[in-house]
Amino acid sequence: MQLDSKSPTGPIEKRWEEHRFHLKLVNPANKRKYTVLVVGSGLAGGSAAATLAELGYNVKCFCFQDSPRRAHSIAAQGGINAAKNYHNDGDSVYRLFYDTVKGGDFRARESNVYRLATVSLNIIDQCVAQGVPFAREYSGYLDNRSFGGAQVSRTFYARGQTGQQLLLGAYQALERQIGAGTVQMFPRTEMLDLVVIDGKARGIVTRNLITGKMETHIGDAVVLGTGGYGNVFYLSTNAKGCNTTAIWRAHKRGALFANPCFTQIHPTCIPVSGEYQSKLTLMSESLRNDGRVWVPLKKGDKRTASQIPEAERDYFLERKYPSFGNLVPRDVASRNAKQVCDEGRGVGETGLAVFLDFRDAIQRLGKHTIKERYGNLFDMYQRITGEDPYQEPMRIYPAIHYTMGGLWVDYNLMSNIPGLYVIGEANFSDHGANRLGASALMQGLADGYFVLPNTIGDYLASNKFDKVENSHAAVREAESNVTQITRRLLEGKGTRSVDSFHRELGKIVWEYCGMARNAAGLKKALSLIPPLREQFWRDVKILGSGDELNQSLERAGRVADFFELAELMCLDALERNESCGGHFREEYQTPEGEAARDDANYSYAAAWEYRGVGQPPVVHKEPLTFEYVHPAQRSYK
Ligand SMILES: Cc1cc2nc3c(=O)[nH]c(=O)nc-3n(C[C@H](O)[C@H](O)[C@H](O)COP(=O)(O)OP(=O)(O)OC[C@H]3O[C@@H](n4cnc5c(N)ncnc54)[C@H](O)[C@@H]3O)c2cc1C
Numbered sequence: 215m216q217l218d219s220k221s222p223t224g225p226i227e228k229r230w231e232e233h234r235f236h237l238k239l240v241n242p243a244n245k246r247k248y249t250v251l252v253v254g255s256g257l258a259g260g261s262a263a264a265t266l267a268e269l270g271y272n273v274k275c276f277c278f279q280d281s282p283r284r285a286h287s288i289a290a291q292g293g294i295n296a297a298k299n300y301h302n303d304g305d306s307v308y309r310l311f312y313d314t315v316k317g318g319d320f321r322a323r324e325s326n327v328y329r330l331a332t333v334s335l336n337i338i339d340q341c342v343a344q345g346v347p348f349a350r351e352y353s354g355y356l357d358n359r360s361f362g363g364a365q366v367s368r369t370f371y372a373r374g375q376t377g378q379q380l381l382l383g384a385y386q387a388l389e390r391q392i393g394a395g396t397v398q399m400f401p402r403t404e405m406l407d408l409v410v411i412d413g414k415a416r417g418i419v420t421r422n423l424i425t426g427k428m429e430t431h432i433g434d435a436v437v438l439g440t441g442g443y444g445n446v447f448y449l450s451t452n453a454k455g456c457n458t459t460a461i462w463r464a465h466k467r468g469a470l471f472a473n474p475c476f477t478q479i480h481p482t483c484i485p486v487s488g489e490y491q492s493k494l495t496l497m498s499e500s501l502r503n504d505g506r507v508w509v510p511l512k513k514g515d516k517r518t519a520s521q522i523p524e525a526e527r528d529y530f531l532e533r534k535y536p537s538f539g540n541l542v543p544r545d546v547a548s549r550n551a552k553q554v555c556d557e558g559r560g561v562g563e564t565g566l567a568v569f570l571d572f573r574d575a576i577q578r579l580g581k582h583t584i585k586e587r588y589g590n591l592f593d594m595y596q597r598i599t600g601e602d603p604y605q606e607p608m609r610i611y612p613a614i615h616y617t618m619g620g621l622w623v624d625y626n627l628m629s630n631i632p633g634l635y636v637i638g639e640a641n642f643s644d645h646g647a648n649r650l651g652a653s654a655l656m657q658g659l660a661d662g663y664f665v666l667p668n669t670i671g672d673y674l675a676s677n678k679f680d681k682v683e684n685s686h687a688a689v690r691e692a693e694s695n696v697t698q699i700t701r702r703l704l705e706g707k708g709t710r711s712v713d714s715f716h717r718e719l720g721k722i723v724w725e726y727c728g729m730a731r732n733a734a735g736l737k738k739a740l741s742l743i744p745p746l747r748e749q750f751w752r753d754v755k756i757l758g759s760g761d762e763l764n765q766s767l768e769r770a771g772r773v774a775d776f777f778e779l780a781e782l783m784c785l786d787a788l789e790r791n792e793s794c795g796g797h798f799r800e801e802y803q804t805p806e807g808e809a810a811r812d813d814a815n816y817s818y819a820a821a822w823e824y825r826g827v828g829q830p831p832v833v834h835k836e837p838l839t840f841e842y843v844h845p846a847q848r849s850y851k
Contacts, residue, residue: 245270255282258638259439261662267391290377318646361651415634448720472642475787480615504575571607626669637661647795
């Protein structure tokens with residue numbers, strides 16, 4: 215299979231404009247003749263559905279929550295990047311492009327990243343016009359703060375609830391279209407299969423999560439904005455409902471899955487406190503603007519933070535990376551936290567934590583300012599840990615947070631299945647092997663508001679779409695596939711809960727394909743996952759029926775897909791004999807313990823083709839070329 219990225223050539227700053235000009239257009243009067251199925255109503259799906267409907271297309275939008283307003287995007291705390299240069303501190307579209315390519319450890323397409331940086335400017339204008347209440351300076355201009363991997367302040371924020379405010383903006387735009395009748399909204403509806411006819415994506419099979427009713431929806435194109443798969447690890451900062459089912463089932467219908475092993479560990483999360491836990495909580499990266507990360511100099515030092523004098527503290531990020539200090543990118547900060555804990559210098563009862571200390575910032579700026587900037591995050595920390603971060607440092611440890619891998623898409627955000635578009639965290643584009651903080655919201659909204667609405671028209675205008683009846687063999691086959699999966703899950707007479715399997719799978723993936731990986735561990739994971747998957751199918755116990763609200767049935771289907779995905783992640787990690795970004799193979803590191811890339815052999819996106827459960831998948835390679843930001847060892851010193 216030849217992967218055609220459709221990446222334009224020529225001067226990079228003109229590529230998107232030129233490309234757009236050459237895309238075919240759908241006449242405004244003809245747009246309503248096309249139906250687009252948008253699965254997902256987070257920032258990516260919600261913005262796409264609203265914009266497509268505003269353009270005149272007939273849109274059906276699906277989400278599994280009770281309201282589009284509850285998509286996981288609502289959890290985003292810290293902010294959204296844009297190269298506005300309001301602070302006049304040297305930012306530019308080019309610098310955002312440069313930081314993102316470098317931050318992603320040279321494993322993303324330059325053309326996509328440049329477009330993302332360009333469009334970042336429009337996003338802020340659009341959101342302000344919608345009334346998103348971004349923080350403002352005294353003068354009235356929008357305020358900015360810094361995020362990791364950048365030396366400028368380009369992160370727009372609304373306290374520690376930026377995702378919520380942005381989603382309210384997109385949600386209102388979506389509701390307007392729902393009210394106008396141009397978007398038909400299907401909440402509490404889960405996509406369980408993709409219908410492919412004559413090689414084109416033409417529909418989806420869904421299950422109504424309240425009644426259990428299966429339905430097929432036919433359209434002219436399908437858009438997946440279904441989020442990331444971080445919950446494969448069981449414990450993660452993602453909302454509990456986040457899952458891989460939509461993209462995994464599309465993968466099983468032929469969509470290539472790119473770079474599944476590129477997962478992001480976020481350095482600042484509340485540490486795991488016990489076996490009973492089912493969720494981890496993020497403490498936003500924005501806190502590293504003012505918080506200082508440290509551990510005791512001595513191993514096994516059990517004194518409280520206030521008992522440890524300044525001279526006996528190791529501000530290890532500031533020491534090792536003086537230029538970026540506490541704001542090094544996430545992969546670098548996470549690895550360093552792990553390293554000091556592995557040395558026996560971790561803090562707290564388990565020793566698996568480092569301090570994030572606001573003492574100096576409170577002394578410098580006053581408690582009031584810190585409260586104004588991060589009040590809700592401090593409250594959240596206090597409620598969960600029972601400790602007051604205004605009085606003593608937070609304890610934090612890295613945790614799974616984001617997935618850079620996802621379905622492969624070309625420059626138009628179309629997968630290798632014609633008519634199947636993938637946007638937001640669900641696709642693999644733009645962030646390479648490590649995403650910079652505050653860039654996920656930027657990408658989701660860039661895709662939904664500005665990129666997809668342009669590119670999808672070209673596809674619709676260039677193709678003919680025959681009417682598809684529900685009696686079509688492909689529809690019936692997809693429906694029967696979904697029915698069989700549900701029946702198989704319900705018929706099992708097992709003894710174990712879905713969660714117990716998920717937890718066990720998550721432990722394997724975290725242990726062997728988490729923050730650090732090596733060949734022996736990955737091979738071990740690949741020997742452990744298949745028997746556990748088989749045991750899952752034999753021994754899982756699901757109460758209730760398929761004709762009602764049944765959350766353990768819902769979860770079982772998702773966990774079944776996580777099993778298959780986990781195997782692919784480990785295989786991808788094993789095949790990539792280099793370290794890059796969040797993919798840290800212990801065998802490949804510099805003498806200073808930094809990721810050692812192998813550009814000669816691995817400068818490509820690995821796009822995997824599905825060949826059946828337990829069958830070896832086939833890898834296709836999209837070579838990456840860098841004309842502008844030349845690959846070099848990343849340095850944040
Ligand atoms: C705690 C936390 C804080 C974060 N903070 C920031 C931040 O400050 N800045 C930043 O840039 N990024 C941040 N991120 C990352 C960012 O929030 C996400 O990457 C982004 O919101 C994903 O948006 P999305 O639209 O792609 O997916 P989501 O918001 O996850 O939406 C997915 C949608 O798809 C639907 N869906 C999924 N599967 C199906 C299915 N099978 N059938 C039907 N519907 C389906 C869901 O119902 C939902 O509507 C944070 C992430 C976390 C976990």
